[in-house]
Amino acid sequence: MGILTRLRAWGRWKITSRLRSVADVPERLPQRHAILVGGIDFDKWLVFECPCRRGHRVVLNLDLGRWPSWRIASAIPLTIQPSVDEESSVGRCHYFVRKGRVRWIERTNK
Template sequence: MKIAWWKWLPFQRWRIVGEAESADEVPDRLPRNGVALVRDTNRVKWIVFNCPCRTGHRIMLNTDAARKPNWSLNEVKPLTISPSIDFQGANRRCHYFIRNGRIVWAKDTYR
């Protein structure tokens, strides 16, 4: 997956920066506020991005309705993913929404 140079420009809202056919093709490094889609010929299978808390963990969201949990994606600008994303690691919890290309942290989040 190749990412255009202008998608690396800072201070942009959350947006789709590229598409790949498998999760292995998504680069380790993505632009800030950038989302990569893993899709087959006619549907998105995964949404991949780096967590907005900026501690370096990768988020992969399933979009297949046959598997639970799953998320939906509004591919039209601005980017919206629903429902909320709730990552719980050993020492941290990141709970937020991506609405209209912006992060909205849930009130119960401790960072």
């Protein structure tokens, strides 16, 4: 990764590492760090802590053969398509991640 790419991604969401298995992802991830899980030539999951900071993990399926699936348009800074819309134990979290920034659509409490 070049220095200019790093500077441009400073303080923004980005993919910081690539692992072979979801089991290898650390229990705690820093905010704005996303982990790509997959093999040498395929992406399987994108894992990160939800930007709502209420302590729940987001695991997005990147396998287009399964529904729903997401596409990584850019890794550094991170752009994900389409938006993430999740109902979890804390409530609803609906947001876009574009150019490493989160734009909230809706955030509700349970």
